[in-house]
Amino acid sequence: MTEQTEPAERSPELSIVIPCFNEADNVAAICAAVTAEAERHADGHEIILIDNHSTDGTRAIMRELCDGDTRIRAIFNNRNYGQMRSPTYGLYQAEGRAVIGMCADFQDPPQMIGAFLGRWRAGAEVVLGQRRSERASWPLRAARHIGYGILRRFGDYPIIPGATGFGLFDSKVLDTLAAWNEPEPFFRGMVVEGGFHLAVIPFERPVRAAGVSKNDFSALASFALSGLAGSAKSLLRLPVFLSAYAMLVALGLAVAGAAALALGGPAWVLLGLALIAALFGILMLFMGLIGEQLRLLSERGRNVPLVIEEERINFPADRRKPAIRTFVQRP
Template identity: 70%
Template sequence: MTPELSIVIPCYNEQENVRAICAAVTAEAARHAASHEILLIDNDSTDATRDLMRALCAEDPRIRAIFNNRNYGQMRSPTYGIYQAEGAAVIGMCADFQDPPAMIGALVAQWRAGAQIVLGQRRSERASPLLRVARGLGYAFLRRYGDYPVIPGATGFGLFDREVVDTLAAWNEPEPFFRGMLVESGFRLAIVPFDRPERAAGTSKNDFGALASFALSGLAGSAKSLLRLPIALAFVAGGIALPLLVAAILAVSLGGPGLALLGFAVGFAMFAMILLFLGLIGEQVRMLAERSRNLPLVIEAERVNFPPERARPAARTLIRRP
């Protein structure tokens, strides 16, 4: 029987949290949904997470597991898990309790009131001043140049109607920036603010490299108008270069110093700008190349506790739900 609610929980080295998160989610889902399933998707953990997932599946037939054959990153694996869920509504949340299970009732209530997408929005989060500044600048940049509105504090934690999930799965995005795709889709959207708690146990997998990779993929996938920005910047740079050239000619004629240093500074600034936009263009070209290859989001090594009609799909169909 198709469950009313599916809760998808991506995992990577979450042996301290996986059992506790399943217990908390089960309690909340039992209160707010007629029926539910929990879908754990493991991104090739190296600790005891997979053994614990197998035990949970053996204890509760409503808990299912997908084991990836390698680590596919923080964009592809969680999104694939959402596409494999069967519920009339699907909730995506982290395993470390930073997305509070206690919010499940509020998400379901908004969905039943007519919202097709319900996003949790952080009101506050403990972070270093540098990270807060970088995050603020990133949001401002996307608001100015993104292809659709950006919701600050929305990390992708939320509830998605069956129609939304099926629509986004059909887009066949090779590097799905899911939180951006949700807004881009235009379905009815509601926001539920919350105060994000600290991680329950273990350590965060979001080091600087992972966050930078995630940000670049999201930027390339959600701000295609950036391809036109270098043209505007060329006009601006030209408008600056012309008076500088005039000033340089006058300074040389009058025997003034410092022109060589000024020239080097301007040259390096322009070179950095060119490299930045070439990098963004290269990222988008890479995504086009991936799309043309029709690669799956992940390749499964195994799935556990699924009914026969939801058996592991063939490799070429792994992007979409079976």
């Protein structure tokens, strides 16, 4: 395990970050398509391929691409860090004044690079591609619809439906978000939470060019849970509200039980239910307080590296973003 670097060079206008996991059928083609678009629209570019520990030959192809074009750079993770940490880390390692994140499977069309750059040059700090429609099975579409609905209902800020993370981000935006040191970054929510000047470009998402999608139900559930944990603090306070309701129910049952006792009725049933409701309320209150404390501890202790690198190729010798806890595994 080695680290190959090149001398320092002028920062390009555009960086394109492409996360990969078992994309041997796509990685060479997506690099060729992205290079053609970047050369047409950008004043200098780099392509960063970040591999999440592929097992299908993707890494060998990435090495060949890096050997053939020094503008193509590679990061090899020492294990699979999931579909949130690895892509976000790749974005944070980019050097361009504008950074585009996109998938390797052509479902994020390279032809939109020019449109993204145009909106960014016009003043937008974040430009997101918004999927109009997608050819997917109805259970998958229903799961996405439900997930977005939950995030809209409980989230602390609005999540843009159909925005999957494909888009352009100003380098200042990325530097700001990197400084948050989120251990499990829900990036598509973070860019909205930051309140940056945001533009949206709708597009029709094509089918995957080759390979198998990694966005199955378990991946979608992971996204939803991370989004709720990171952007829906009201859920942590839900037990406190349940406690208040339970106490009101307990009070009502206690009053009814006292009235029944005065009238000689079966007061013990109502009083027993009142006790159960009161105990439930106390339990919910403590759960809410513990949840709030855990939230505060989490926000104060975000100091975990997103990934540990095994190797990086074609990066300038001085390239290492200081705001990010970066570990390179040595031989």
